[in-house]
Amino acid sequence: MGELRLMKGNEAFAEACIRAGVDAYFGYPITPQSEVIEYLMAAKPYETTGMVVLQAESEIASINMCYGAAGAGFLPATSSSSPGISLKMEGISYMAGAELPLIILNVVRGGPGLGDIQPAQSDYFQATKGGGHGDYRLYVLAPSSVQEMSDFVLIAKEIAFKYRNPVMILSDGVIGQMMEKVELFDPIPRRTIEEVEKQCPWATTGKKPNRQRNIITSLDLDPYRQEKHVLKLYEKYKRMEQEDVRYEEIQVSDAEYLLVAYGSSARICQKTVDLARVEGIKLGLLRAITLFPFPGKRIAELAKQVKGILAVEMSTGQLVEDVKLSVNCSVPVYHFGRTGGVIHTPTEVLDAVKNLLMK
Amino acid sequence: MDIKDIIKPENLVYRRTPLLTDKPLSYCPGCGHGTIHRIIMEVIEEMNIQDKTIGIAPVGCSVLAYEFMDIDMQQAAHGRATALATAIKRLLPDRFVFTYQGDGDLAAIGTAETIHACNRGENFIIFFVNNGIYGMTGGQMAPTTLPGMKASTCPFGRDTKIMGNPLKITELVAQLPGTYYVTRQAVHTPNAVRKAKKAVRNAFEYSKLNKGLCFIEFVSNCNSGWKMNAVQANKWMEENMFPFYPLGDIKVPQPEKV
Numbered sequence A: 001m002g003e004l005r006l007m008k009g010n011e012a013f014a015e016a017c018i019r020a021g022v023d024a025y026f027g028y029p030i031t032p033q034s035e036v037i038e039y040l041m042a043a044k045p046y047e048t049t050g051m052v053v054l055q056a057e058s059e060i061a062s063i064n065m066c067y068g069a070a071g072a073g074f075l076p077a078t079s080s081s082s083p084g085i086s087l088k089m090e091g092i093s094y095m096a097g098a099e100l101p102l103i104i105l106n107v108v109r110g111g112p113g114l115g116d117i118q119p120a121q122s123d124y125f126q127a128t129k130g131g132g133h134g135d136y137r138l139y140v141l142a143p144s145s146v147q148e149m150s151d152f153v154l155i156a157k158e159i160a161f162k163y164r165n166p167v168m169i170l171s172d173g174v175i176g177q178m179m180e181k182v183e184l185f186d187p188i189p190r191r192t193i194e195e196v197e198k199q200c201p202w203a204t205t206g207k208k209p210n211r212q213r214n215i216i217t218s219l220d221l222d223p224y225r226q227e228k229h230v231l232k233l234y235e236k237y238k239r240m241e242q243e244d245v246r247y248e249e250i251q252v253s254d255a256e257y258l259l260v261a262y263g264s265s266a267r268i269c270q271k272t273v274d275l276a277r278v279e280g281i282k283l284g285l286l287r288a289i290t291l292f293p294f295p296g297k298r299i300a301e302l303a304k305q306v307k308g309i310l311a312v313e314m315s316t317g318q319l320v321e322d323v324k325l326s327v328n329c330s331v332p333v334y335h336f337g338r339t340g341g342v343i344h345t346p347t348e349v350l351d352a353v354k355n356l357l358m359k
Numbered sequence B: 001m002d003i004k005d006i007i008k009p010e011n012l013v014y015r016r017t018p019l020l021t022d023k024p025l026s027y028c029p030g031c032g033h034g035t036i037h038r039i040i041m042e043v044i045e046e047m048n049i050q051d052k053t054i055g056i057a058p059v060g061c062s063v064l065a066y067e068f069m070d071i072d073m074q075q076a077a078h079g080r081a082t083a084l085a086t087a088i089k090r091l092l093p094d095r096f097v098f099t100y101q102g103d104g105d106l107a108a109i110g111t112a113e114t115i116h117a118c119n120r121g122e123n124f125i126i127f128f129v130n131n132g133i134y135g136m137t138g139g140q141m142a143p144t145t146l147p148g149m150k151a152s153t154c155p156f157g158r159d160t161k162i163m164g165n166p167l168k169i170t171e172l173v174a175q176l177p178g179t180y181y182v183t184r185q186a187v188h189t190p191n192a193v194r195k196a197k198k199a200v201r202n203a204f205e206y207s208k209l210n211k212g213l214c215f216i217e218f219v220s221n222c223n224s225g226w227k228m229n230a231v232q233a234n235k236w237m238e239e240n241m242f243p244f245y246p247l248g249d250i251k252v253p254q255p256e257k258v
């Protein structure tokens, strides 16, 4: 059994970065995720693991610091909340183009614009459909507990190197701020420079006489070569869909109605399922853990068994579009959710089940 | 005398450093970028630090610098080269790291990154090529475009009342405690090239000391953007750019510090 601690989600993420052997963290304060950099600055991993921690002058600088670090073969992490993530988008697109590993945490707050500082899930489109420019995808993980704010750092690390692609952990103000018991995994040492060079022969660590120079770039002015490059990226995203979809099913085996949700909304929906079952309503929940790749195949299978699906998210309807695409009109799909920083309650969701799904 | 009798090591007065690749330069004939590339690569060769040096290319005419420089390089988003360099140098503190940036890249879109990297005293080198214009995108006004100077977005000349004043960013960064060595050079004559190369060497030597950022501005030309031939451009640069951007050292380490 690993070490147990009572922590905020943001702190669990920060501690997990140190323990996972992440090489560098670059960030900029914004509510509700500033605990990440505060925790790291207090923990001083640069004195123990050698992990670099730096408060940059902006989100733009911090994401580009991540680019430099990753281009040199290191694993960087950064975190922010919605407005700051928007600023990082250019850099994220560059990193996807240059095929660089990265862990990005978005502790989503209400928006658009400066919005508010309450939890929301309104950055789903930005995270899963692009956000930055160009033909790329992020691998997107949605934690729904403080435990997963820690555990998903390890998954993110593995995926970031497996595909040489940025991974986003799409959290929200609930998961970031709430305190729960966490079982921390044992620390994994950071790689030595020799290990970095062995794992990442493409990295810019200084050109040795026995190899060609290494170049990290997202530029290729020849459209035919650029097309080839984009198609190569596309193949990676297809592979993610084959090999790395993650989801959790709660009471679906006999379900007549299905909720689809992720993150803190899925936590709420779990309670709704319990309430419904007490009333004899056969309600189940599919919790998407990866938002890209989306567990659409599984949802399509479940669509054959249920009378209707309700996508429940803290937004006016973003996830619901992927659910609709997945079931391709085979069953009715509805949306329910509060937005702008308001969190729906389990009974509100149950009412929506009755009023929309069961009508 | 036969040509074979002349090609002897003792007669060698100039050779291309092998640290420049065989790829033909993409720069316009007469452009300063090529010469600046050469002296940087010559210094890296002379110091035998090819395996320890990492360069960052900007967005601008020198976006493809990595095609010409035979060292490990990264290509940054427009203006962000110093952010990349900050991370690389902190993770690989025994390497030499430099950025190579134009005036639009360094002093417009990347101003924040430039100033904060300088202010933090990051231990890398910034090579700043100031040609007073956006070369790559076709000659638009730059933050360093001189008052009255024409560019495609100030076709009647830069009117400082409307467009603001040119930014002397080199003087500005010299004020910051994090910069260790700040100098302004040019490469328009053999003598200037020699001086500039000495400054490049100084910057690499100083960067071993880990005492802060070394910043070299090259006042350069853009004959295409300025709509002149190469000779006219160099003359115009001497007559107009140098009075506004005077050459010479701006901040030199005190002897006891070195």
Ligand SMILES: Cc1ncc(C[n+]2csc(CCOP(=O)(O)OP(=O)(O)O)c2C)c(N)n1
Residues within 6 Å of the ligand: B059, B060, B061, B062, B078, B101, B102, B103, B104, B105, B106, B129, B131, B133, B134, B135, B136, B137, B142, B222
């Ligand atoms: C975010 C972004 N904005 C604008 C551009 C277009 N752009 C490319 S190069 C450039 C200006 C480069 O000028 P400078 O840095 O002075 O370099 P030069 O080409 O003169 O060497 C601009 C605006 C871009 N590539 N990216």
Ligand code: SF4
Residues within 6 Å of the ligand: B026, B027, B028, B030, B031, B032, B033, B061, B131, B135, B136, B221, B222, B223, B224, B225
């Ligand atoms: S456009 Fe100007 S800066 Fe660019 S290569 Fe030509 S002369 Fe040089």
